[in-house]
Every structure is written in C-alpha cells, then in structure tokens.
Amino acid sequence: MSAFPDSAPSPDTAAAEAARSPGREAWRVFRRNKAALLGLALLGLVALVMLLGPTLYPVDPFGLASQPFTEPFTNAAVPLGSDYLGRDILAGIAVGGRATVTVGLAAAAITVLIGVTVGALAGYFQGWADELLTRLTELFQVLPSLLFAMVLVTLFSPSLTVVTLAIGAVSWTTTARLARAEFMRLRRLEYVNAVRAMGAGPLRLMLREVLPNALPPLIVSATLIVGTAILFEAGLSFLGLSDPNVMSWGLMIGANRAYILDCWWAVTFPGLAIFVTVLGVSLVGDGLNDAFNPRLHQR
C-alpha cells in the first residue's frame, strides 16, 4: 500500500484538531457568551430551589402561617410576607417551582415530540403526506392557542397532566414547521444520498442521518418553548384554570390577583421567580443558537 504523506495534514494540527468534536466546539463558543453563562447561572439557581427548596424550608405552602397581608421583611416567621389567607409566600416559592418547571419541561417535550414527528414525516416524504400534515398543522395554527388550551382544560379536569397535555397540543405547530423545513433541506444533501446508496431505509435515514443534523435549531427552539410553556402555565393558573391542589408559581399569582393592590408582594415574588426562570431559559437558548452557528466557529 502506498502512503501519500502530502495528502495528510501536518501531525501537530491533526492532533490539535482530532480532540475537537462538534459538541466541544459548540461548548467553546457557548462559554464565550457572557449572557448565556448568566442564563445558565439563573437556571442553576432555579434548579437548586426546585431540588432543595422544600428540604431547606419545610413549610406547608397551603398552611396558614401568619396573619393575612403580612408585609415582607417584617416578620421572621414569613420572610417574604403572607398572602390574603395568611399563607407563607416563601414556602410557595420554594415548593411551587417544581410544578411550574415540570409543566414547562413536560409540555416542551410533548411539543417537540409531536412537532418533530409531524414535521419530519412531512418534510422527508413530501407528496401527499406533506400535504396532509401541513394542512393539519395549519388547522391547529389558526386556532387561538390560549383559548384552545382553555377549552381543553375545561373539558377535562384541571389537573397538571391535562394542563401539560393542553399546552403541548396547542404549541407544536411552530416546531413542526421548523422540523419540516430542516428535513426538506437535509434530505437532499449528498451525505443522505450517499447513505441511501449504501442501502439504508427511510427510517434509518431520518433518525440517523437527517435528525442529528436538524437538532441544533430544534434544540434552540425547544429551550425557548420551555420558557413559553412556563408562561402559558402561569397564564392558565392566573385565569384559575390550573390544578388548585398543587402549589405552583402561577397558582400563587392567580390566587392573589384580586388583592394585587393590597399585597403586591404576593404576586410580585412568584412573578419574579417565573421571570428569572424564563430569562434563564431564553439566555441559554440564545447561547445555544450561537453555539450551533457554524459561522461563529473558529477553525
């Protein structure tokens, strides 16, 4: 076997390059983005509250802890004050994050699952499948999403599961359109044809060749969907359409909305918690967007 030394890059650059996978390259770009790192820190804070909050501050958020309308920072028993029933706001913040973030993540997962499946099938197979699925997507798109979700929640019981499914059911259309566009673009690429010429079937081509390359924009949109889903849940809670038996940040805002002028703190603190979470998610999403942008990669 003849060797062709001139066709190989010089050994030192090869060694330096060899360790660098696309994932690491993306992390390198992400790390340079200060806002994205701040978002990551905010999400870390939220995760900490979710995981340790109830352990560190074991107070029943539904229990009556003090007099109603206790102002924040005046009573050590209720550091962030109490609401119109005398329930501890800090306890609500500590416990409510779990429900809020879980609904956000689960609804985003459902959104991505439905959206990517519909979009992938439409974009890959085209023809009548595309026609059918695109019409279906448009059908969902023309329905006002909040109203549609409200109808779904009122039709069934307002439990967290139903709320999650309802949010997923009304918000998958954007993901579907994005996935469809990506699959349409990628299925024509040479390496997909090359693997097709290797004898791969459509399922393998979709899952192994096309999907991994469609992931960057989908991941970015998924993070943003987490933020929207959290806001969506808060909105439903605010309208009194979420599960009244599970403490969530949205529920706190919803319950106290009538007393917003008498105890601003009962809506402001859970609102801030939601704000911090959604901001963190959005900043990380933006950072990922940059990290997956090959034009920002240094070679």
Added chain:
Amino acid sequence: MTASTTTPSGDDAPLLAVDGLSVQFQTRRGTAHVLDEVGFTLARGQTLGLVGESGCGKSMTALAMMRLIPQPPGRIAAGSVRLHGRELLALPEAEMRRVRGNRLSMIFQEPMTSLNPVFTIGEQIAESVRLHLGLDRRAALAHAVDMLAAVGIPAPARRAHDYPHHFSGGMRQRAMIAMALACSPDALIADEPTTALDVTVQAQIFDLMAELRERTGTAILLITHDMGAVAEMADRVAVMYAGRIVEEGGVHDILERPLHPYTQGLVACAPGRRRTAPGETLREIPGTVPSLLRRAEACAFAERCEHARPLCRQRPPPGSQPASGRRVRCWLYPETTPADTASPA
C-alpha cells in the same frame, strides 16, 4: 451476499448488464426522455468509462441502476439492469436495499459534502458494514480501520475517530471509497469521483482505484467528462449524448479512431490528448445539448454535426457494429457498411 447465490454458471456472462434502460421525467412542459434505451455490459474486474458532457444522462444512468431516481417526477419506463443475472429493477425495495452498498456501491462527486458532519469517519464506514454484514459495533469499527488503511489513510486507527471536517478533500474521497468498498461489492459506480479534487490528488485517487480493482476484482463504472481519466482508467468507453449511448468500444479504438462525430469532437476538445500548436485554440463542439422534451425523431446531434445530412434530421440512426466490439449510432455508419474503421471526412 444474497446476490451471489443466483450467480449463473458460465464465466462469459457479464457481471453487470444494462439493457434498454429508459428513464422519463414528468415536467410541467411535458415528458423529458432523460435516458433512452441505454445499454452496456461490464465484466468482472473491468472498467467502463461513461463519458459525455453535462446533462447527457451519465449520473442519471447511475441513479437508475441503483434505483435511486426520485420517483414522483421520475420513472424508469423500460429496460433491465442485471447483476449476476439477477434483475435489479424487479426486486422489491427491501431486497434492493440489501444490494445497494453491498453488491453494488456508488461514490459521489462531492467528497466535501458526502460525509455526515456529525459522525466520525470510522462510525460512518462501520455503519455500512453493520447494515450489510451484521457485525457488532466493535468488529465493524475494526473493519472500518482496516478499510481506511487499505485506502492509504495514515494512522487509520486514530484517524477513524476524526470528524469529516478534519479531513482534506482527497482524504474524504478516500474515506468514501473505503465506505463504498467496505462490503466488497461486485461493482462500483464512481460518479465523477475526482471532479472536485485538484489534479495531483486526482491522480492519487485513480491510482488507488486501479490498485483496489486489481486486488478485489471489483468492476468499475467510471462516470466522467475527463478524457484523460478515461485514457488512464478505462478498458472500454461508452459515449453518451442526450440520454443515448452513441458509441461504445475499447478505450484505444475510441480515443484513437473515434467514429461518431460527437466522439470525435469530445476527443478533439480534450487538451493534451492531441498536440496543440502554441497559440492554436482548442477545438469546441458548437451549440449545446438539445432539449430532452422531444423524443428523438432524428439524430439528437444533427444540429451540431458538421457531417449532418438530410436523413439525419428525419429519422434516428440505428445502432450498427462497424467492427467487432464496437457499436455506433450514426447514419454515417449504416448497418450495411463493411467493417471499416476509417474516420470519415
């Protein structure tokens, strides 16, 4: 491995036989006859050069043989493609998948975009091995490293873990060849394998292909518009024009004594094939390839041909055999012409 069980006895049966292959595309302006009764044969260890200018149907022939033509607009209207005597066009799609990449492989024009950017080179070669040979992950990766060594990648065990963007164009084309040959196919279709590479790397890739052909006996269908590549690699040459094969013969006959006026033009166009005096302009063939929307009711080349006669514009020329092993489709060589290989004009 499934294909070889149906191998007919008799060594003179061609490994790969394409016959009467016609492909049509439905367009808004009518039916385009992209391939019109294309036929050729390929024996074990042989290389057939398929030449012609852009748009003449070379790549379409390859895709039709692999049954990879996009089906809604395109359609294989007629013909047969036999590998070891087994009709590929009649196979169910699942069976055909077992032939692709396994018995009949293909390498593409663009090595820069023919590898998936998110997987390592080794994983991608191993993928095709796992698909057909049923090896487990580790055995497949080991086989991939062997293949990389066979195509001359230095330090193959290490380079197998590299991503495509770590490879130069020439090395990527080597990796593509490794992938295509990983299951030791009977035949390899190389669709302009060196067009995107620079000249020195082109020569290396051809050397590699020739060497692997010697070692494995894989037949090669080399699709190219480079007459120099044909002279170097091919045993036989088929010249395509407007979806038809207009001339076929041994590489020396075609290059030294081209019969069809189009082939004569092609050979004359190639720089370096014939001595050009300094300052003399290279010859060109006037005009462009005709629209494929009208099915040839005449010779498709008549409009550009300096020997065209009224007959050429009235009826399509029949195929004739002016000498043994040569076929030409031109009115200058009617069926009755005795074996005479002298050039006209």
